[in-house]
Amino acid sequence: MSESQARSHWQLRFGGMGGQGVVVLGDTIALAGALSGWHAAGSTSYGAQARGGASKSDVVLSRDPIDFPHVEQPDALVLISQEAYDVYTADEPRPPLVIVDSFVVHPTELGPTVRQVEVNATQLAIDTLDNRQGSNFIMMGAFLASTGILTVEEVDAAIEQKMQTRWWELNKRALRAGFEAVRPRSAIT
Amino acid sequence: MxxxxxxxxxxxxxxxxxxxxxxxxxxxxxxxxxxxxxxxxxxxxxxxxxxxxxxxxxxxxxxxxxxxxxxxxxxxxxxxxxxxxxxxxxxxxxxxxxxxxxxxxxxxxxxxxxxxxxxxxxxxxxxxxxxxxxxxxxxxxxxxxxxxxxxxxxxxxxxxxxxxxxxxxxxxxxxxxxxxxxxxxxxxxxxxxxxxxxxxxxxxxxRLRGGPQDEPFDTVEPDGVPPMPRFGDGAKLLVTGSTHDGRGFRRIDHPDVHDRLVRRLVDKLEHQTDDIVRVERYHLEDAEVAVIAYGFTARAAWAAVERLRERGVRAGLLRLQTLWPFPAREIAALGSTVKRLLMPELNLGQLVLPARAATHTEVVSLTQVNGLAISPTTIMERLEAIR
CATH class of the missing domain: 3.40.50.970 (Thiamin diphosphate (ThDP)-binding fold, Pyr/PP domains)
Structure with a gap:
């Protein structure tokens, strides 16, 4: 088992613009965690009220009951807009893992303590899924491959419980496309 | 009854x-x-x-x-x-x-x-x-x-x-x-x-519905809760926001009726605090300082207390599940066992007022009104400072 998979507590943040689907991403990973035996908590901040218009969905997964359910210091960020990148990577201390959709985010140097994973998710969605909306779950797949926190099958279960049937196939394919895009270069798995 | x-x-x-x-x-x-x-x-x-x-x-x-x-x-x-x-x-x-x-x-x-x-x-x-x-x-x-x-x-x-x-x-x-x-x-x-x-x-x-002979707005029962008929059951029913007697008739010039009604409505809850008031206690057995908290803020307080315990600090939490009637007796009891109390609130110090009235032990108020949740770190730092 990798160091990552042995972790007993994760603080995760999904950031983008309002309406992009970060709430769906956060809800799905939290539900997948809950269905897989983790204690899970999710919370969102959205709309113009979030800092600078960036929208976020925070998730805590823990092997123990969760006392404080908000994210205090993220262990991983998944960012799908430049504004969210600029806002949420500025927090100190810097998060150790940042995963971006490089089609819309141009990463900057964050220093040696931050591992940045770039996935051209929007382009990949257009090319392989013929559907730009698949980019979110490509990011989810990239996130799974980068962290080892849950399996794609565990996220499949959340997709099936949470979503209408017509979205299942697209999102499951996207999940695998994102996972495969990152797995060969992941330092963890 | x-x-x-x-x-x-x-x-x-x-x-x-x-x-x-x-x-x-x-x-x-x-x-x-x-x-x-x-x-x-x-x-x-x-x-x-x-x-x-x-x-x-x-x-x-x-x-x-x-x-x-x-x-x-x-x-x-x-x-x-x-x-x-x-x-x-x-x-x-x-x-x-x-x-x-x-x-x-x-x-x-x-x-x-x-x-x-x-x-x-x-x-x-x-x-x-x-x-x-x-x-x-x-x-x-x-x-x-x-x-x-x-x-x-x-x-x-x-x-x-x-x-x-x-x-x-x-x-x-x-x-x-x-x-x-x-x-x-x-x-x-x-x-x-x-x-x-x-x-x-x-x-x-x-609710107890009662019968046609029961008065819907007064009772001799010690709990002070009259039975409540409903419209459609056939009773002649008067419901008014003006002072009323047991049958619901307006009695707006009767000092004794008004006094009895106002007192009964408060007493029927104040006399039942054993049933209504609930609190939860975390790590209070040997605590030297304790947090009194409610709502989402109590989650941060719980985290703060757990983290301080890991460092050997004898901190505890009294979590208020009932806010009103106020858990004054529970706070008084806690005050007699700890050196100091901390009350974090997402307002400028509201329930700290009845808390201070309930105990002679100092209750420190921690307030935050910026629209953000109080963090465990904020509570930990203040607890360390006052212990």
């Missing part, structure tokens, strides 16, 4: 395997209401409470209930009053400015002894304030916001599971004591997503 037999109680058979769901606190609140028999909801949408209303709008028709979107919050709570007098269990949900409007109907409900449940998902006020952000600035308003002497029942959930469980309890208390009951939640808990079990392992309390 003894207090224990004054209500009709029934145990609902628990299904073999209640399933766990992952939902928002506001959704769990609506499901708790449905589970305990709420069949009427009238409301006006307002962030961050709207998911209670939208869930009821979807679910009530499935359960044979009635959902009405009203023109404003005064109309909403007024509709609850009417529904309750037909025998229905009724609920509304609101926040911020909507809660201020509902003070009107709360006074009417308390004075006419009308069971109903008001959910307040508190946000950062005053006024329109920050609609999507957390606050708990209404915890004194619920106590003193309506004119005249009224004692409310107010409960404070700290998890999605408690949004379900305490909504059920709110209805049971409303039915037991014939009063409006408030679920004083906040944006942090209302919008939190966690696992919840929609269990049916609870007792359902229903």
């Amino acid at each position: 003894s207090p224990s037999s004054a209500t009709d109680t029934a145990k609902v058979d628990a299904p073999a395997q209640p399933t766990s769901r992952f939902v928002m606190g506001n959704v769990a609140c609506a499901e708790g209401a449905l589970a305990v028999g709420c069949r009427f909801f009238a409301g006006y949408p307002i962030t961050p409470s709207s998911e209670v209303m939208t869930t009821m709008a979807n679910r009530l028709p499935e359960e044979g209930g009635v959902f009405v979107q009203m023109e404003d919050e005064i109309a909403s709570i007024s509709a609850l009053l009417g529904a309750s007098w037909t025998g229905a269990k009724a609920m509304t949900a609101t926040s911020g400015p909507g809660f201020s409007l509902m003070m009107e109907g709360f006074g009417y409900g308390a004075f006419t002894e009308t069971p109903l449940v008001v959910v307040n998902i508190q946000r950062a006020g005053p006024c329109t304030g920050q609609a999507t952000h957390i606050g708990s600035g209404d915890v004194l308003q619920v106590r003193y916001g309506s004119h005249g002497d009224i004692l409310p029942i107010a409960l404070s959930p700290w998890s999605v599971q408690e949004m379900y469980d305490l909504t059920i309890r709110a209805f049971n208390l409303a039915e037991r004591y014939r009063v409006p009951v408030f679920l004083m939640s906040d944006e942090g808990v209302g919008h939190l997503r966690e696992s919840v079990v929609y269990h049916s392992d609870f007792t359902v309390t229903n």
Whole structure:
């Protein structure tokens, strides 16, 4: 088992613009965690009220009951807009893992303590899924491959419980496309 | 009749395997209401409470209930009053400015002894304030916001599971004591997503209906809770917000009637604090300092206490699940065992006032009104500083 998979507590943040689907991403990973035996908590901040218009969905997964359910210091960020990148990577201390959709985010140097994973998710969605909306779950797949926190099958279960049937196939394919895009270069798995 | 037999109680058979769901606190609140028999909801949408209303709008028709979107919050709570007098269990949900409007109907409900449940998902006020952000600035308003002497029942959930469980309890208390009951939640808990079990392992309390010879607005029973007939049963029924005698006739020039009524309505709750007041204690056995907290802030306090314990600091937490009637006795007892108390609140220090009145031990107030949740770190630092 990798160091990552042995972790007993994760603080995760999904950031983008309002309406992009970060709430769906956060809800799905939290539900997948809950269905897989983790204690899970999710919370969102959205709309113009979030800092600078960036929208976020925070998730805590823990092997123990969760006392404080908000994210205090993220262990991983998944960012799908430049504004969210600029806002949420500025927090100190810097998060150790940042995963971006490089089609819309141009990463900057964050220093040696931050591992940045770039996935051209929007382009990949257009090319392989013929559907730009698949980019979110490509990011989810990239996130799974980068962290080892849950399996794609565990996220499949959340997709099936949470979503209408017509979205299942697209999102499951996207999940695998994102996972495969990152797995060969992941330092963890 | 003894207090224990004054209500009709029934145990609902628990299904073999209640399933766990992952939902928002506001959704769990609506499901708790449905589970305990709420069949009427009238409301006006307002962030961050709207998911209670939208869930009821979807679910009530499935359960044979009635959902009405009203023109404003005064109309909403007024509709609850009417529904309750037909025998229905009724609920509304609101926040911020909507809660201020509902003070009107709360006074009417308390004075006419009308069971109903008001959910307040508190946000950062005053006024329109920050609609999507957390606050708990209404915890004194619920106590003193309506004119005249009224004692409310107010409960404070700290998890999605408690949004379900305490909504059920709110209805049971409303039915037991014939009063409006408030679920004083906040944006942090209302919008939190966690696992919840929609269990049916609870007792359902229903109001005592009484017979044609019973007075609907007075009683000689020691619990002070008269039986409540309903419109349509055939009784000649008068319901008025003016001072009234036991049969409901207006008695607006009778000092003795007014005095008796005002005192009975307060006493019927003050004499039942053993039943109504609930707190939870964490690490208090050997604590030298303790936090008193409620709502979402209590989650941060719990985390702070756990982390301080890991460092060897003897810190504890008294979590208030009932806000009103105020847990004065519990705080007095705690004050006699610790050196100092800390009360973090998302307001400028509201419940610290009755807490200080309850104990001679110093109660330090930690206030935050920026629309953000108080963090465990903030509470840890202050606890370390005062111990």
